[in-house]
Amino acid sequence: MKGILLVNLGSPKSTAVNDVKEYLDEFLMDERVIDYRWIFRALLVRGIILKTRPAKSAEAYKTVWTDEGSPLVVITKKIQKKLQRLVDVPVEIGMRYAEPSIETGIQKLVDKGVSEIVLFPLYPQYAMSTTETVIEKAEEVRKKKFSNIKINYIQPFYNRDIYIQCLAESIKKKLPENFDALQFSYHGVPERHIYKTDPSKTCKIDEANCINSQVDTHNAYCYRHQCYKTTEAVIAKIGIPKEKTIVSFQSRLGKDKWIEPYTDETFETIPQKGIKNLAVVCPAFVSDCLETLEEISVEGKEQFVHAGGENFHYIPCLNDEDNWIEVIKTLCQEKLDDFYLV
Numbered sequence: 001m002k003g004i005l006l007v008n009l010g011s012p013k014s015t016a017v018n019d020v021k022e023y024l025d026e027f028l029m030d031e032r033v034i035d036y037r038w039i040f041r042a043l044l045v046r047g048i049i050l051k052t053r054p055a056k057s058a059e060a061y062k063t064v065w066t067d068e069g070s071p072l073v074v075i076t077k078k079i080q081k082k083l084q085r086l087v088d089v090p091v092e093i094g095m096r097y098a099e100p101s102i103e104t105g106i107q108k109l110v111d112k113g114v115s116e117i118v119l120f121p122l123y124p125q126y127a128m129s130t131t132e133t134v135i136e137k138a139e140e141v142r143k144k145k146f147s148n149i150k151i152n153y154i155q156p157f158y159n160r161d162i163y164i165q166c167l168a169e170s171i172k173k174k175l176p177e178n179f180d181a182l183q184f185s186y187h188g189v190p191e192r193h194i195y196k197t198d199p200s201k202t203c204k205i206d207e208a209n210c211i212n213s214q215v216d217t218h219n220a221y222c223y224r225h226q227c228y229k230t231t232e233a234v235i236a237k238i239g240i241p242k243e244k245t246i247v248s249f250q251s252r253l254g255k256d257k258w259i260e261p262y263t264d265e266t267f268e269t270i271p272q273k274g275i276k277n278l279a280v281v282c283p284a285f286v287s288d289c290l291e292t293l294e295e296i297s298v299e300g301k302e303q304f305v306h307a308g309g310e311n312f313h314y315i316p317c318l319n320d321e322d323n324w325i326e327v328i329k330t331l332c333q334e335k336l337d338d339f340y341l342v
């Protein structure tokens with residue numbers, strides 16, 4: 001029997017500092033997130049970051065937490081429920097970090113008699129810290145505990161027409177009447193990660209390589225390229241001129257160079273360039289979460305207004321919108337159908 005596992009990033013189990021610490025430890029000790037040798041990663045994460053960040057992050061989580069839990073997990077459960085109504089195979093969820101884990105999700109499917117799983121990493125763009133770490137973890141779990149099951153992975157869908165159409169329609173509906181610019185703020189990654197995932201080792205993280213090029217061997221795994229391609233396709237569908245849009249990268253951590261331009265620096269500088277009415281969307285996230293509801297909608301708005309901006313309009317993620325659930329269904333169906341290829 002076949003089944004579907006939807007995988008999202010995950011959140012702490014509560015806003016208690018110790019729970020946030022446990023979550024951040026699992027997250028940041030992932031070698032695909034902080035890609036230093038174990039000893040240096042442990043020194044940085046456990047010796048420095050976890051000394052202060054959990055308390056700060058716990059405060060931030062408290063501002064977005066709902067009665068049902070973390071927005072990211074709550075929304076992922078809503079997606080699961082809606083998808084389950086549309087398909088005739090069992091649907092479960094798994095989180096890359098914390099609970100319900102990927103292992104828990106697979107176990108629930110196996111308990112229902114599933115032996116062929118379509119696993120959907122809920123990230124439109126490929127990165128070491130998105131699709132790659134999900135597949136790596138799922139394979140580790142499969143080999144250790146479920147060696148008899150097959151898993152078919154859904155690939156990044158950043159340029160798939162059905163997704164672009166759905167995202168464009170969703171953004172268009174939520175755009176304010178008047179805006180000077182629409183900003184696409186994607187989660188950032190360290191530049192080093194882009195170099196590491198480039199099989200051709202030619203990406204220079206510049207205009208020619210990441211932005212203007214078509215999909216080829218170098219950028220098949222380039223997160224920055226994929227973010228620009230999503231943007232390009234969406235604005236073409238909505239019919240917004242490129243000059244009226246901005247692409248930027250948020251949520252950087254630590255002292256390494258991350259991909260640019262940085263979202264927070266953009267918020268602080270664009271009002272002086274005449275952009276007073278700003279709409280912001282975050283398409284690296286399929287569900288709203290701490291990074292959109294707090295970092296962009298609250299902190300980002302403050303930065304923009306403080307710098308002279310007047311209207312800041314945050315456009316929510318696709319979350320559990322019906323059209324998006326239909327897209328998920330179609331992408332899953334393709335993989336359910338081609339199991340014989342695995």
Ligand SMILES: C=CC1=C(C)c2cc3[nH]c(cc4nc(cc5[nH]c(cc1n2)c(C)c5CCC(=O)O)C(CCC(=O)O)=C4C)c(C)c3C=C
Nearest residue numbers: 009010011033057072127129187189253284285289290291
């Ligand atoms: C959407 C894709 C994501 C990428 C790429 C990504 C890379 C990445 N993240 C960190 C560090 C942190 N991220 C945090 C939160 C967070 N990150 C994503 C998604 C991506 N991360 C989401 C959806 C969330 C929100 C989770 C939630 O519960 O709502 C956090 C924790 C919060 C905080 O303390 O600020 C950290 C830390 C790195 C280092 C990285 C790339 C290497």
Ligand SMILES: [Fe+2]
Nearest residue numbers: 129187251291
């Ligand atoms: Fe992150």
Ligand SMILES: [Fe+2]
Nearest residue numbers: 203209210222
């Ligand atoms: Fe690139």
